[in-house]
Amino acid sequence: MSTHTADRVPLLRLGPTRAIARRSGAVRSALALAVAAFGCSQVLAVENGAAGTIVGAALVALAAPLARGRRRALLATAGLVLASLALDDDVIALPGLAAVALLAASLVTAPAFRASGDPATRRLIVPAAALLAIGLIADLARAFGHLAHPLGATLLAGGCLFAARALRPWRSGASDDPEARAHAAQIVAQHATDTLAPFTLRADKQFFFAVSGDSFIAYRVLAGVALVSGDPVGDEAAFPALVEAFARFAERRGWTVGVLGVSAQRLPLWRDAGLRAHYTGDEAIVDPSAFSLEGRAIRKVRQSVTRLERAGYSAQAVHSGEIDEALAERIAEIAARWRGDAGETGYSMAFAGATVDRTRDDLYVIARDDSGEPRGFLHFGTVPGGRALSLSSMRRDRDTPNGLNEFLICRALEYAREHGIERVSLNFAAFALLLDPPAPLDPLSRAERRVLARLARRFQLERLLSFSQKFEPEWTPRYAAYPSVATLPRIALAAMLAEAYLTLPSAPWRGRRA
Numbered sequence: 001m002s003t004h005t006a007d008r009v010p011l012l013r014l015g016p017t018r019a020i021a022r023r024s025g026a027v028r029s030a031l032a033l034a035v036a037a038f039g040c041s042q043v044l045a046v047e048n049g050a051a052g053t054i055v056g057a058a059l060v061a062l063a064a065p066l067a068r069g070r071r072r073a074l075l076a077t078a079g080l081v082l083a084s085l086a087l088d089d090d091v092i093a094l095p096g097l098a099a100v101a102l103l104a105a106s107l108v109t110a111p112a113f114r115a116s117g118d119p120a121t122r123r124l125i126v127p128a129a130a131l132l133a134i135g136l137i138a139d140l141a142r143a144f145g146h147l148a149h150p151l152g153a154t155l156l157a158g159g160c161l162f163a164a165r166a167l168r169p170w171r172s173g174a175s176d177d178p179e180a181r182a183h184a185a186q187i188v189a190q191h192a193t194d195t196l197a198p199f200t201l202r203a204d205k206q207f208f209f210a211v212s213g214d215s216f217i218a219y220r221v222l223a224g225v226a227l228v229s230g231d232p233v234g235d236e237a238a239f240p241a242l243v244e245a246f247a248r249f250a251e252r253r254g255w256t257v258g259v260l261g262v263s264a265q266r267l268p269l270w271r272d273a274g275l276r277a278h279y280t281g282d283e284a285i286v287d288p289s290a291f292s293l294e295g296r297a298i299r300k301v302r303q304s305v306t307r308l309e310r311a312g313y314s315a316q317a318v319h320s321g322e323i324d325e326a327l328a329e330r331i332a333e334i335a336a337r338w339r340g341d342a343g344e345t346g347y348s349m350a351f352a353g354a355t356v357d358r359t360r361d362d363l364y365v366i367a368r369d370d371s372g373e374p375r376g377f378l379h380f381g382t383v384p385g386g387r388a389l390s391l392s393s394m395r396r397d398r399d400t401p402n403g404l405n406e407f408l409i410c411r412a413l414e415y416a417r418e419h420g421i422e423r424v425s426l427n428f429a430a431f432a433l434l435l436d437p438p439a440p441l442d443p444l445s446r447a448e449r450r451v452l453a454r455l456a457r458r459f460q461l462e463r464l465l466s467f468s469q470k471f472e473p474e475w476t477p478r479y480a481a482y483p484s485v486a487t488l489p490r491i492a493l494a495a496m497l498a499e500a501y502l503t504l505p506s507a508p509w510r511g512r513r514a
Helices: 015-022 024-044 046-067 071-087 094-108 119-143 151-166 178-191 197-201 236-252 267-272 296-310 325-339 404-418 443-459 461-469 485-498
Strands: 003-005 206-209 215-222 225-229 256-263 276-286 314-319 363-368 374-383 388-396 423-430 474-482
Touching: 024 046, 024 071, 024 094, 046 071, 071 094, 178 197, 178 206, 178 215, 197 215, 197 374, 197 388, 206 236, 215 236, 215 485, 225 236, 225 485, 236 256, 236 267, 256 267, 256 276, 256 485, 267 276, 267 474, 296 404, 314 404, 325 363, 325 374, 325 388, 363 404, 374 404, 388 404, 404 423, 423 461, 474 485
Parallel strands: 003 206, 225 256, 388 423
Antiparallel strands: 206 215, 215 225, 256 474, 276 423, 276 474, 314 363, 363 374, 374 388
16 A cells, blocks of 8 residues: 655646647547557568568557557657658658658647656666667668678567566555555544445555545556545545546556546546546445334345344344454454355455454444354444445355345344444445336447346346345445546456456466565
8 A cells, every 4th residue: 555645736738739738638549540550551561671560560569558648658659750760761752751740740749648657667768778779770780781680670679678668557556554544544534424435445555645635535556547446535625636636646657547436426526537427336325214124025124034033143233343353263264164265356345355454443243143153244334424334245154044144234224223323335236227227228228238137147236236125225326437438448457356356367477476
C-alpha cells in the first residue's frame, strides 16, 4: 500500500495547443493509427532490408502506448520515423513524404501526450538509444558495402527490446504503509456514509489523499489500469478537486482510470472528469426497523429460522476487538473449509478474507450449535457515520442444516435494530435489472441478458439475486466508470484480476517474491 497526495500545480496550458489538449484522446488515437499504418508500410517495404522491417514493427508496437498518451512513446516514434528516412533512398517519394508528415504531426500534437515514463526505467533509455543509433549506422554501412555482417539488424532488435522496457507504464510502487492506512481508517470512521467504505481499507489498495488530507480515493494498479474502489471517502466538499487531481495523476503515469462500485450520488464526479458510466448491478440494502418475519412472502425464511432454533442453534454478535484467539482460529478454520482449494474473491465489495483483523471494528455474527461450538458466521464491515453494516462474507461448515445463512441474517438484523443501525447491506446482485427485469427489455438489453445467462453458473449471479430477494431489500444501483469503449477490455481484465476471478501466470525468469 502506498499513499499519494493531490498535486497543487495545475496542468500547463500552451495557448495555441489548448484545443489539442482538450481533444487529447481523439488526437492520440488518430496519431496512433497513422503510426501503425506507416509501420506496416515499412514492414512491407522489402528494399529497406531487415533494419526497415524492425523499424516498421517497432512503430506498429508503439501505437498502443501512443494511444494512451505516453510521452516517451512519442519521442521513440519521432526517432524511428527519422531512422526510416535514413533508410529510404528517395525522401521525395511517398514513404518519405509520409514520414515528414508524421514528424510534423508528432510535433504539433505533443501537448496531448502527458503521460511521463516510470523513473525506474529511465536508465534504459540511453542504452536503447545507443543501440538503435549504432545499429542504424551499421545497417547503412552494410547497404553501401562497407560491412558484410548483419550487425545493424541485430543491434536494432536489441535496442527495440530495451526501448520496450523503457516504455512500460509506471508501476504502482505499492508497499505497506501503516501510517497511510491508519489515516484512511480514521477518515472512514469519522466521515464515511457509503456502505462500501469499509472495503477501501483492504491491504491490497493504495490511497490518494486530497491536499487537505481529509479525503481519499482507494485504488489498485493492474494491467495498466488504476482501478478505483467505490466512492471517494471523506469531506464531500473536497471530492470534485480530489477526483480531478486523481485523473491527472493517473494520466501522467499512463494509467487508464476505471472505477468499480460507483453510487448514483457520486456518478457526476466521474462524469465531470470525462468518464462514462455503465450499470453493473444493485446492492441489496435492508432497513432493520422495517424488517419482519411476519407474512406469507417471507415464510420460507421464517421456516429456516424456526428449524435452526429447534435444532438448538443460537447466534452471537461480537466485534473483532472482543474476539479471543481461540475463536479467531475457529473462524479462520471455518472459512478455510468453506473455500476449500478456491481462493478468496472480492475487491470493492468485500474484505480480502474473513480473518479477524483487530485494527478494524468489524462485526461477526456467529452461529453456535446445541453444544456451543461455532459452526458458521457472517462478517460485516461497519460504517459508523452512516449507521450501517455491510456484509463481506458468509461462511459455514458444510454439514450444517440448510437455512443457516438465513438464520444468521435475521439475527444480524435484530442486532442492528437493537443498536440503532439503519441500513444493512447484503449481497451485491450483478446486473439485477437484466436478470429479473421489471419491464420488457430493449433488443440490446436482451442480448446482454443472454450473455449474462451463460455466465450465471460460473459467477452465481441468479443465485445471489434470488437469495437477497428473500429479505425484501431496497435495491440500490451501482455503476462502473470508464473513459471510452476502447478501454473496456483492459478495465474488465483489471477488474477480473482484482476480484481474483482470473490469475495470470508469472514469468518463470522473475522468480518468486518473498
